[in-house]
Amino acid sequence: MDYIKLSKTMSYALRHAPWEYELEMDEGGWVSIIQLLHSLQEEQKWSDVKAENIYYVAKTSDKGRFEIADSKIRALYGHSIPLRIIKAPGEPPQLLYHGTSRQEADAIMANGLEPRGRQYVHMAVDPKMALQVGKRRDNKPVLLTIKAREARQDGVAFYKGNDLVWLAEFVVAKYIDIEEKN
Known part of the structure; x- marks a missing residue:
């Protein structure tokens, strides 16, 4: 099998x-x-x-x-169909990570993280995992650091996808830093 x-x-x-x-x-x-x-x-x-x-x-x-x-x-996540899996908001870790293409990084820094055809933005608890995901779109991805706890305190809802992934409907750019450009 x-x-x-x-x-x-x-x-x-x-x-x-x-x-x-x-x-x-x-x-x-x-x-x-x-x-x-x-x-x-x-x-x-x-x-x-x-x-x-x-x-x-x-x-x-x-x-x-x-x-x-x-x-x-x-x-649990990643749906492209109109169904929305209802999740209870949770307390995220201090920082989360999102790997993205060099091309998308500037737009994200200007406009925030959007789901882009998915129901939620996906963020990893581990920077290595985020970079691995980013490599699907760019062989030299950009690592973004999301100040999740600060965003949560300001009203952004975060949902636990599983032990490795957290979700949000949108993350405002002011909570995002470029950690690493390869």
Whole structure:
């Protein structure tokens, strides 16, 4: 079983195109694991997938992308569909990090961090992880430091995506510093 490919397929189905898999999501983004399983099994390359494979991917996902409860599964963040996963605001760490392209850095410093087609801005607790994400768009990304605790005190809501990722709807530029330009 190629768990990396299965994880990518599950992410695509739960975050971006549930209709392609005929998944019936509730208002919180939850789908029956059995329904997801049957939808995956309809594709020839996943015909042998079993429920335990889905559970394994959800539990071992390196970025904690999935949540399972009461025989249901959902993606926790990164949705491009109109569904908004409701999260309770939390107390973020003092600093968070966001990796971005050199091209986007100036616009972010002028206009703030915006979700850009996603529901939330994603920020990492670790600068190395943020730079790794930034390398998807630029081989020499810019590391931005977000003064999360200060922004929270001034009314910016932060939501815990998982142990490695925090989310916000928008972060005003005054809370962002350029940490590193490669």
